[in-house]
Amino acid sequence: MEKVYGFTHYSFFSEMSELAVKNNSFDLSLGLADFDIDPSLKAFLKEAADYSTHHYEPLAGSPLLIESIIRYNSKRNNSIFLNEKEVTITPCATFTLYTALKCIVNHGDEVIVIQPSYYTYAPSIVLNHGTPVYYDLDSDFKVNWEKLSSCISDRTKAIIVNSPQNPTGKVWSQHEWNQLYELIKDREIYLISEEIYDTYCYDGAEHYSAFLHPELRKRCFCIFSFGKMFHSTGWKVSYLLSSEDLTAKFRCHQQYISYSANAPCQYAIAKYLDIFDPCKNQILMQEKRDLFNDLIKKTPFVVEHTTEGAVFQVANFRNISKTMTDVEFSKWLTVDKGVACLPLSAFYNSKNNSDYVRFSFAKNDELIINALEHLRKNL
Numbered sequence: 001m002e003k004v005y006g007f008t009h010y011s012f013f014s015e016m017s018e019l020a021v022k023n024n025s026f027d028l029s030l031g032l033a034d035f036d037i038d039p040s041l042k043a044f045l046k047e048a049a050d051y052s053t054h055h056y057e058p059l060a061g062s063p064l065l066i067e068s069i070i071r072y073n074s075k076r077n078n079s080i081f082l083n084e085k086e087v088t089i090t091p092c093a094t095f096t097l098y099t100a101l102k103c104i105v106n107h108g109d110e111v112i113v114i115q116p117s118y119y120t121y122a123p124s125i126v127l128n129h130g131t132p133v134y135y136d137l138d139s140d141f142k143v144n145w146e147k148l149s150s151c152i153s154d155r156t157k158a159i160i161v162n163s164p165q166n167p168t169g170k171v172w173s174q175h176e177w178n179q180l181y182e183l184i185k186d187r188e189i190y191l192i193s194e195e196i197y198d199t200y201c202y203d204g205a206e207h208y209s210a211f212l213h214p215e216l217r218k219r220c221f222c223i224f225s226f227g228k229m230f231h232s233t234g235w236k237v238s239y240l241l242s243s244e245d246l247t248a249k250f251r252c253h254q255q256y257i258s259y260s261a262n263a264p265c266q267y268a269i270a271k272y273l274d275i276f277d278p279c280k281n282q283i284l285m286q287e288k289r290d291l292f293n294d295l296i297k298k299t300p301f302v303v304e305h306t307t308e309g310a311v312f313q314v315a316n317f318r319n320i321s322k323t324m325t326d327v328e329f330s331k332w333l334t335v336d337k338g339v340a341c342l343p344l345s346a347f348y349n350s351k352n353n354s355d356y357v358r359f360s361f362a363k364n365d366e367l368i369i370n371a372l373e374h375l376r377k378n379l
Contacts (some may be wrong), residue, residue: 012346013119016330020340026371028359029340031166031311033231035364040275041230044268053267057260059251061089061239065270069239072273077206085244088251091261093196093225093238098124099257100221100240101158103249104190105130109157114143116167116347118194121160130157134349141168141305143176149183158190161210164197167314167347167358169307171201177213191216196225196238197310199281202289205308211241218243221250226269229281231362235265285311285361288368292361295372300379311362314344318355320379325353333357337378339371 013030020027060066066087073080090096097120105111107129113121115136122132135151138144159180163172180191193210201207211222222241227233238261242250292313293303300319307313317329324332326343334340344356361368 012327013342016334016340016342019331019334023335023338025334025338025340026367026374027340028361028363028368028371029334029342031228031360031362032233033311033362034367035231037230037232038272041232041268041272044271045264047271048264048267051267053264055263057089057263057266059255059259060084061087061261062263062266062270065089065239065266065273068270068273072276073241076278078208078212080209080211080241082241083244085247086241088240088242088247088254089261089266090238090240090254091236091258092227093194093223094120094124095258096221096223096238096240097121097160097192097194098127099250099253100192100223100242101125101128101130102253103221103246105157108155110153110155111157112148112151112159113349114148114159114161115349116344117160117162118166119346122349131155132349136348137168137170141165141170143179145179145183152183152187152189156187156189158192159184160192160194162194162196163210164195164200164207164309166197166310167312167342167344168305169310169312169314171205171309172208172210174208174212177208177210177216181213181216185215189219191220192223193220194223196223196228198224199229199278200285200311201282201309202286203308207309209241219246221246229276229278230269230272232265235262235269237261237265237269288361288363288365289313291365292359292368292372295369295376296359299372299375301375311360313359313361314356315359316355317357326355326357327353330357337375339375 016029066084069087070082105128109130110133111125111130112133115134125132133151135148198207210216210220225238301315303315326345330341330343341357341359344354345351
């Protein structure tokens with residue numbers, strides 16, 4: 001397989017999804033929701049078609065949407081108060097992370113990646129002429145602060161954090177953001193905080209953004225995704241929160257890469273965001289998580305840590321196979337047993353074998369039930 005800048009040019013995520021389609025498997029491999037968006041959101045998009053929303057919005061994004069984002073964030077349980085110079089509308093979270101790195105990384109700078117992590121992080125660093133430095137979470141998916149500190153060097157320019165995290169479902173608390181700040185407060189180190197699953201925190205937990213920390217806020221690029229919030233990933237609209245200084249740098253680079261995001265969708269999201277109830281989102285997805293975990297107990301899989309947030313559940317498969325690698329197991333489960341998943345090793349640069357696979361529960365209840373019943377009968 002062709003490699004670009006040392007990375008495989010074709011992701012294992014795409015490969016497993018295609019394998020699921022080819023074998024007509026129940027696909028729990030990717031976090032793409034297979035259920036419809038809110039009819040109200042559709043109605044606003046239809047309304048957008050009748051307005052003059054078919055041209056470029058300003059570089060910062062639709063003023064209507066920026067105002068809605070400011071209102072929405074002020075109403076969170078952990079309120080984030082913003083001004084229009086701290087909000088930028090972007091095409092997607094991956095673009096936003098790449099462009100944030102472009103603002104701060106010079107040739108040879110190091111960026112710490114906390115693993116397991118999404119597969120685009122390291123390539124984005126390398127494409128910006130930086131060097132990824134990998135820190136692996138402990139087996140309980142918690143940060144060992146002493147080990148993380150040992151990854152910091154004089155060349156460290158940034159740390160990437162994802163909370164709620166894909167794939168582990170770990171949610172960072174205010175205390176953990178405080179601990180991170182203590183590690184970097186005396187250094188010129190930036191934070192890229194990807195918070196695209198912010199509406200999916202479970203069991204009474206509330207999302208706590210890095211942007212709420214008064215000092216981290218000054219050096220933070222905080223990324224959110226409307227595609228994840230509204231199950232509309234094809235719309236390609238996200239947003240960035242950053243200090244006024246960092247926002248100016250970000251927009252300077254953005255103007256030469258994408259300039260702006262989907263204009264009709266910005267209008268629809270702006271209208272919808274004012275009536276959107278994040279509690280309904282949280283309840284919907286927690287019910288799906290609980291359904292998945294109730295049913296997987298009837299299979300040989302073992303869930304060691306119930307996910308705290310996001311839309312994924314990691315499970316140990318060693319009761320089923322002691323000898324297969326997690327990649328071999330994932331392919332076997334997809335092809336021979338009819339249920340698609342992802343190996344946890346796909347979320348590590350080393351690709352070292354693990355005892356775990358990741359399932360997505362951002363699916364119709366019928367699919368979750370049928371997939372897990374199929375595994376119960378066939379494992």
